[in-house]
């Protein structure tokens with residue numbers, strides 16, 4: 147089963163201090179690779195990289211990088227190349243989780259009310275950030291002599307529209323109902339376009355690029371909401387946060403050497419219904 151090994155692989159992970167980013171980093175280290183963590187807070191990354199290094203014998207490190215800022219992404223790439231000499235993988239995982247209003251506050255999530263500032267920021271992190279990381283880390287992979295693997299973290303909502311009935315507030319008028327913001331669908335669908343573009347761009351090198359479309363992770367959501375969500379999932383439950391680790395290791399490793407440009411749903415069957 148050596149084909150699943152990430153031994154000697156340098157894997158850059160964005161949003162690595164978040165709920166799923168931590169799982170991706172842990173999976174890389176468990177498979178023998180070296181996770182390189184990018185997120186906004188250096189303190190959070192230092193704590194987490196120390197935790198990984200004390201559990202696994204790897205040279206995990208973290209860098210505070212705002213992935214929307216090209217100069218910062220370029221500087222991070224230069225510093226990673228000088229420390230490790232190469233990059234073998236990239237997980238474009240960071241994204242804003244668009245906020246929705248608490249009950250009783252003025253509606254901003256509806257399309258008619260949605261502020262330009264939130265639109266721009268959500269696209270900057272989810273799309274521009276993924277593009278910039280692909281530009282620098284993908285280019286580094288393209289030059290390293292054996293290629294690499296890029297994973298774009300889309301969502302089940304990159305494949306289907308949000309079911310806005312899930313977010314219904316019985317106390318709000320119909321033109322004030324909260325909704326999942328439009329940016330989530332645009333970012334997650336846009337990442338599938340980026341995936342297809344990159345999967346052909348460096349295919350000869352080869353740098354492979356695939357998208358994963360995870361379903362929602364159970365993370366303390368209110369019981370009423372959970373009941374409604376679960377009724378739309380054939381497997382009858384949300385995901386555990388560690389249930390994407392296998393897919394991440396598979397797509398980064400030689401086990402998936404002929405998988406390129408794929409869009410892989412991992413959603414308990416939600417988008418099959």
Ligand SMILES: NC(=O)c1ccc[n+]([C@@H]2O[C@H](COP(=O)([O-])OP(=O)(O)OC[C@H]3O[C@@H](n4cnc5c(N)ncnc54)[C@H](O)[C@@H]3O)[C@@H](O)[C@H]2O)c1
Nearest residue numbers: 161163164165166185212213239240241301360361362363
């Ligand atoms: N959690 C879920 O249920 C779920 C389901 C489907 C898809 N996803 C996707 O998985 C990915 C991770 O989700 P999560 O739940 O771990 O989110 P999260 O909010 O816990 O983590 C996102 C991380 O990205 C970081 N980040 C935000 N802006 C950044 C920037 N400009 N530069 C660098 N880092 C930045 C944040 O600091 C945070 O640590 C996201 O793309 C999300 O859309 C999550």
